[in-house]
Every structure is written in C-alpha cells, then in structure tokens.
Amino acid sequence: MQEWYMPMQRNKLMAQTITVTGRGTVTAKPDTVIITLGVRTEHANVQEALAENAKRANAVIHALKAIGVSDEDIDTASFSIYPKYNYSNGTNTLTGYEVEHIFDIIVKxxxxxxxxxxxxxxxGANIARHIQFRLANEQPYYQQALMLAVKNAKEKAIVIARTLGLPMQDIPLQIKEESRAASFPPAPYSMTTLAESSTAPPIQTQDITITATVQAVFSY
Known part of the structure; x- marks a missing residue:
C-alpha cells in the first residue's frame, strides 16, 4: 500500500487542487539596540597614535561600565592602523598614522x-558607524506571523473555491513554509564623525516588521 500511496498523492496534487500563497505580517517594538562607534586618533608617530587611541578607548570602556554596561555587551568590531601619505610632485610622502578602534555596544x-x-x-569617542534595532527573541513574533500566513492562505483558497463553486476541503493536502523575513528600520547614523562634545541625541525607535510566507494546496 505504501508504494502506491505517494504516486496517488502526487497525482491528487496535480488535479482537483487549488494552490495559494499566504502571507502574514507582525510588527513589534525593538527591545535591543546595537551601537557601532569608536575612537580615531592621528599622529606622525605610530606609537603615539596607538598610545593616544588606547588611552581614549579605555576611557570610553570605563565610562560605559560606570553607567551599567557590562563587559559582555562591549565587543571590539575592528581595530585598524592606516598609514597616511601626502601626494606631491608625483611622490607619496608618509606623513603619519591613523588608528581606529571600533566597538559594538549592545544596549538592552x-x-x-x-x-x-x-x-x-x-x-573620547569620535566616530559613529551604525545603529541597529533588534529583537532579543524574534521567534514568538515569527510564529504569530506564520499563523497569520496560514490563515491568509486558507482565506484565499476559500474565495477561489466559492467563486468557482467548488466544494473545497478545509484541511490542506500540503503546506510549505516558503520564507521568513524581518525588516529592520534604517539607522539614523552611518559613517559619521562625532563632535568632541555633545548632548544626548534623541534616538527614535521604529517598528520591526516580521513576515512569514507559506504555500498551501487544497483539494476540491
């Protein structure tokens, strides 16, 4: 019986069926922010540039810890040393060095x-690269979106069946999860050099959109 069942099932999917795509969308407020910022220093001597960068970077880390940011939420994203040249009369002349230490800071x-x-x-930070809005646990929202996607697929199939006067079955013969996606709001900062002094900028969060898509096959 099992050897014959699958071919019969495939034939059933090909004839007397309605195939639809369902989509479900859920929005949520972000509960986690990842800030990418850092320290850039320049000096004619590479050791001086490194020393100044280390001093300012350590001051930034110490200040973050003082306001409650833990070690686990401060990560080095990159550390770079760039030679700087001055081009004149067809000749490149080394003029100094630029050191960058970039951090990812998780804000809960x-x-x-x-x-x-x-x-x-x-x-001491003077570079802002990115700000990312995230959900600490996206799964419950995706499950809700998936439920809405299945419901949407069934509603579409019912409309088609009623329009054509077909006796559609309520339970799908086949259902396939096609994709999942989360749309994050754009970052208000990107590749920006911060002023040496600043007041707290007003950061406005935007909703995150979670989308699920399914394909369902119903028989009639």
Whole structure:
C-alpha cells in the first residue's frame, strides 16, 4: 500500500487542487539596540597614535561600565592602523598614522541609547558607524506571523473555491513554509564623525516588521 500511496498523492496534487500563497505580517517594538562607534586618533608617530587611541578607548570602556554596561555587551568590531601619505610632485610622502578602534555596544534598554552616545563622546569617542534595532527573541513574533500566513492562505483558497463553486476541503493536502523575513528600520547614523562634545541625541525607535510566507494546496 505504501508504494502506491505517494504516486496517488502526487497525482491528487496535480488535479482537483487549488494552490495559494499566504502571507502574514507582525510588527513589534525593538527591545535591543546595537551601537557601532569608536575612537580615531592621528599622529606622525605610530606609537603615539596607538598610545593616544588606547588611552581614549579605555576611557570610553570605563565610562560605559560606570553607567551599567557590562563587559559582555562591549565587543571590539575592528581595530585598524592606516598609514597616511601626502601626494606631491608625483611622490607619496608618509606623513603619519591613523588608528581606529571600533566597538559594538549592545544596549538592552532602548531609552538609554541617547545617554550611551553622550557618555562615549564625552569620554573620547569620535566616530559613529551604525545603529541597529533588534529583537532579543524574534521567534514568538515569527510564529504569530506564520499563523497569520496560514490563515491568509486558507482565506484565499476559500474565495477561489466559492467563486468557482467548488466544494473545497478545509484541511490542506500540503503546506510549505516558503520564507521568513524581518525588516529592520534604517539607522539614523552611518559613517559619521562625532563632535568632541555633545548632548544626548534623541534616538527614535521604529517598528520591526516580521513576515512569514507559506504555500498551501487544497483539494476540491
């Protein structure tokens, strides 16, 4: 019986069936923010550039810890040393070095983002690269979107069946999860050099959109 069942099932999917795509969307407020910022220093001597960078970077880390940011939420994203040249009369002349130390800072309270910027700039940070809004646990929202996608697929199939006067079955013969996606709001900062002094910037969070898509096959 099992050897014959699958071919019969495939034939059933090919004839007397309705195939639809369902989509479900859920929006949620972000509960986690990842800030990418850092320290850039320049000096004619590479050791001086490194020393100054280390001093300012350590001051930034110390200030972050003082306002409650843990070690686990401060990661080095990149550390770079760039030679600087002056091009004149067809000749490149080494003029100094630029050192960058970039951090990813995980902020678990979105209301503290502005204060994080203010604290780091006051302590020596002078580069802002990115700000990312995230959900600590996206799964419950995706499951809700998936439920809505299945419901949407069934509603579409019912409309088609009723329009054509077909006796559609309620339970799908086949259902396939096609894709999942989360749309994150754009970052208000990107590749920006921060001023040496600053007040806390007003960071406005935007909703995150979670989308699920399924394909369902119903018989009639």
């Amino acid at each position: 309270d979105t209301k503290k983002v502005g204060n994080i910027y203010d604290t780091t700039v006051t302590s």
